[in-house]
Amino acid sequence: MKKSWKLLLAGLVFIGAIGYLMNSGFSEESVYYLEVSEVLENPAKFNEKGMRVSGDVVTGTITKDFKKQYLEFDIADADGKAMKVIYNGIIPDTFKEDIQVIVEGRYDQEAKYFKAASVLTKCPSKYETEVE
Amino acid sequence: MGQVGNLFQLLGLFTGLVAFGLYIYTMQSKDKSYSKMADWFLIGQAICASLASVVLIYALATGYYKMEYVAQYTDRALPFIYKISGWWAGQAGSLLFWGWLVTMCGIIEMKRIKDYDIKQKSAVLAVLALTATFFLVLTVFVTSPFKELDFFPADGMGMNPLLQNPGMLYHPPTLFLGYVGFTVVLGHAFGALVSKEISSFWAMDTRRWTMITWIFLTIGIILGGEWAYVELGWGGYWAWDPVENASLLPWLTSTAFLHSIVVYERKGKLKIWSHLLILLSFQMCLFGTFITRSGVLDSVHTFAKSSLVYFFLVFMIVTSGIFIGYLIPMIKKLSEHEDAEFNFSSREGMLFLGNWIFVGLTLVIIVGTMMPIISGIIMPDKITVGIPYYNKVSAPFFTLVLLASGIAPLLSYGRTSNDVIMKKLLPSLACGVAVMVAMFVFGYKQPLSLILAGVTTLSLVTIFIQIGSGIKRGGVKVLTKNKRYYGGLIVHLGVVMVAYGIIASSFYNAQTDKVLAPGEQFSFHGYTLQVADVKFTERENYVSAYAPVRVFKDGKKLFTLAPERRFYAKNKEAFAEVAISSSLKGDLYLILSSYSKDENYVGIQAVYQPLIAWIWLGCVVMVLGGLFGLGGRKKANV
Numbered sequence: 185m186k187k188s189w190k191l192l193l194a195g196l197v198f199i200g201a202i203g204y205l206m207n208s209g210f211s212e213e214s215v216y217y218l219e220v221s222e223v224l225e226n227p228a229k230f231n232e233k234g235m236r237v238s239g240d241v242v243t244g245t246i247t248k249d250f251k252k253q254y255l256e257f258d259i260a261d262a263d264g265k266a267m268k269v270i271y272n273g274i275i276p277d278t279f280k281e282d283i284q285v286i287v288e289g290r291y292d293q294e295a296k297y298f299k300a301a302s303v304l305t306k307c308p309s310k311y312e313t314e315v316e
Numbered sequence: 317m318g319q320v321g322n323l324f325q326l327l328g329l330f331t332g333l334v335a336f337g338l339y340i341y342t343m344q345s346k347d348k349s350y351s352k353m354a355d356w357f358l359i360g361q362a363i364c365a366s367l368a369s370v371v372l373i374y375a376l377a378t379g380y381y382k383m384e385y386v387a388q389y390t391d392r393a394l395p396f397i398y399k400i401s402g403w404w405a406g407q408a409g410s411l412l413f414w415g416w417l418v419t420m421c422g423i424i425e426m427k428r429i430k431d432y433d434i435k436q437k438s439a440v441l442a443v444l445a446l447t448a449t450f451f452l453v454l455t456v457f458v459t460s461p462f463k464e465l466d467f468f469p470a471d472g473m474g475m476n477p478l479l480q481n482p483g484m485l486y487h488p489p490t491l492f493l494g495y496v497g498f499t500v501v502l503g504h505a506f507g508a509l510v511s512k513e514i515s516s517f518w519a520m521d522t523r524r525w526t527m528i529t530w531i532f533l534t535i536g537i538i539l540g541g542e543w544a545y546v547e548l549g550w551g552g553y554w555a556w557d558p559v560e561n562a563s564l565l566p567w568l569t570s571t572a573f574l575h576s577i578v579v580y581e582r583k584g585k586l587k588i589w590s591h592l593l594i595l596l597s598f599q600m601c602l603f604g605t606f607i608t609r610s611g612v613l614d615s616v617h618t619f620a621k622s623s624l625v626y627f628f629l630v631f632m633i634v635t636s637g638i639f640i641g642y643l644i645p646m647i648k649k650l651s652e653h654e655d656a657e658f659n660f661s662s663r664e665g666m667l668f669l670g671n672w673i674f675v676g677l678t679l680v681i682i683v684g685t686m687m688p689i690i691s692g693i694i695m696p697d698k699i700t701v702g703i704p705y706y707n708k709v710s711a712p713f714f715t716l717v718l719l720a721s722g723i724a725p726l727l728s729y730g731r732t733s734n735d736v737i738m739k740k741l742l743p744s745l746a747c748g749v750a751v752m753v754a755m756f757v758f759g760y761k762q763p764l765s766l767i768l769a770g771v772t773t774l775s776l777v778t779i780f781i782q783i784g785s786g787i788k789r790g791g792v793k794v795l796t797k798n799k800r801y802y803g804g805l806i807v808h809l810g811v812v813m814v815a816y817g818i819i820a821s822s823f824y825n826a827q828t829d830k831v832l833a834p835g836e837q838f839s840f841h842g843y844t845l846q847v848a849d850v851k852f853t854e855r856e857n858y859v860s861a862y863a864p865v866r867v868f869k870d871g872k873k874l875f876t877l878a879p880e881r882r883f884y885a886k887n888k889e890a891f892a893e894v895a896i897s898s899s900l901k902g903d904l905y906l907i908l909s910s911y912s913k914d915e916n917y918v919g920i921q922a923v924y925q926p927l928i929a930w931i932w933l934g935c936v937v938m939v940l941g942g943l944f945g946l947g948g949r950k951k952a953n954v
Contacts, residue, residue, distance in 0.1 A: 202679065202680065209705045209709040210699070214700065215702065222697075230697075233699070236700055236702075250919060251910060251912065251917055253831075274907075275910075277890055
């Protein structure tokens with residue numbers, strides 16, 4: 185009987201530790217995962233944690249400067265809600281018009297643009313192409 | 317041609333279904349004649365799946381672009397070898413590939429266990445037939461590689477340049493081999509439950525399957541990291557991407573399984589636990605594909621959304637349900653002799669603790685990976701986690717598991733008194749602390765890196781002590797006498813090497829971005845890098861722009877690296893091809909991030925990754941250790 189108590193206790197401690205770890209992981213290291221329209225509705229709230237936003241790059245809105253590592257473009261969600269994104273850093277090879285991207289960062293409410301810390305492009309081809 | 321391929325996979329589906337039905341019937345009736353019939357149907361399924369695969373490969377090789385799949389993943393300019401790799405490059409083809417591998421496992425196992433008890437044999441082969449059939453259901457009804465377009469395109473769309481790398485030839489197949497093998501082991505676990513068998517025979521008998529599958533999984537994961545490192549051009553090898561996590565999960569659970577069956581065999585404990593771990597390992601392999609192929613999560617790897625999700629979910633739930641349905645009535649019998657003492661100061665106790673750690677780590681990774689889905693259900697706003705979450709939550713588990721691997725081999729089965737433990741542990745502990753102090757003195761002061769390096773060293777020294785004392789007791793031949801144990805220690809040695817590589821490269825890497833005029837130089841991590849103007853050269857299916865960078869150290873020229881950007885015929889944008897100078901001390905990694913002839917500048921990103929080569933070397937040692945351990949000792953209790 186004593187042994188099983190010991191085991192149970194160890195188990196509880198272990199589960200407690202995992203719970204604590206995940207909880208602190210989520211509260212400190214998570215970001216909101218949103219659509220463009222959601223960001224625009226309540227940017228102040230989401231800026232607290234930061235956010236990851238997915239959307240399509242709008243054709244004709246891209247400004248690229250490789251030398252200055254500056255990238256500016258609009259992304260839109262399925263309903264057509266769009267916002268401006270500015271990113272400073274190495275521009276991904278696969279970045280171009282009309283693809284889906286995931287940007288992570290915060291929304292600047294005064295200047296009305298999304299300051300992206302990272303831009304992730306969804307990989308083309310392997311990952312599904314349409315045959316016309 | 318599409319119809320022919322489709323016919324074969326359809327036939328494969330039906331023969332597999334019949335084989336499954338007959339095996340289930342044989343399981344109940346123990347009628348030998350039905351079993352024989354079932355065998356023929358299983359062989360039939362393997363032949364059909366092989367023929368369907370041959371048709372697909374032929375279509376890929378000859379460029380039959382009327383088949384949508386062929387047109388999607390290949391084109392005329394694609395080198396032949398990559399055309400063939402189209403088999404597993406896309407969703408439909410890779411599912412067929414997986415199904416085919418399962419049928420091959422079925423044939424091998426059918427031959428191997430032909431003289432086994434009919435109930436056990438039928439249960440094993442039923443599991444294999446069902447799994448292979450499941451994949452054929454997917455390729456027939458959900459996403460067929462043989463679907464034909466109503467016109468014949470002049471050329472295909474070509475393969476993503478990122479995939480045109482030798483990695484494409486060996487990384488996906490090794491990973492798939494690492495996924496399918498557990499089907500056989502699960503079959504035997506199921507067979508044992510059906511036959512109400514409690515001995516560890518099923519687990520020991522399939523140890524080779526488990527080991528080989530585990531070896532492939534290990535290679536697959538580490539090669540994937542290596543591929544990402546040389547090809548994706550961001551200087552790292554692991555980003556906790558959902559797809560990477562998906563391959564790590566079955567590795568963690570199967571590693572736990574490998575340890576728990578040792579206790580099962582030696583002490584007759586952890587029986588239920590072992591059954592659950594093999595079930596979990598099998599399901600984690602499916603879960604990985606489910607994640608990869610379904611598009612439920614956003615990941616750079618993800619395919620488009622499809623109804624595959626539901627098929628996977630149903631299959632996973634049904635198979636788990638059946639397995640657990642047979643396990644529950646056996647719980648009492650399986651746990652009968654387990655009440656005997658169990659404490660943590662014994663080797664089996666430490667192995668059990670190690671198992672908890674592996675399962676705990678699996679859990680936090682699953683929850684992290686699924687967070688967008690879970691939070692979408694239980695919270696007002698969807699949230700997601702990134703690399704910092706995983707690094708933070710996984711670090712304590714890695715620390716503990718390394719610590720356990722440093723202590724467990726020193727303990728004996730049964731009970732070891734605390735005095736003896738302390739005495740045995742002292743040298744390892746002392747070395748661990750010494751390394752921490754040394755690192756601190758030399759300026760490597762990040763606390764977590766010190767702890768991790770300390771426990772890694774503890775684990776390393778324990779390995780040497782165990783091997784050393786083994787040889788002292790019985791001479792060198794002791795190593796080949798107990799291949800399983802010493803093979804395990806060699807695997808641990810590999811793990812330790814990988815751990816050092818990961819610790820150094822995660823905590824002490826350096827990075828810089830420079831935009832310079834040709835001829836200018838900059839210093840980075842003790843090197844001086846001089847950048848020359850961009851040159852161009854034309855290759856088979858791409859044009860390469862490259863910038864020769866001359867690397868100096870202490871005024872002496874070491875070598876020239878040439879990071880490139882490639883322009884493939886089919887793609888408008890450029891793909892960076894990095895240049896790496898690798899040594900045991902560390903890698904200098906250069907990316908040509910931008911350039912302009914008109915504006916006369918070259919942009920270089922330089923990364924220094926200390927000890928990263930040890931990750932790949934450690935993988936080799938892990939694999940060698942695994943192969944060494946395969947020899948095993950022939951079981952006396954068969």
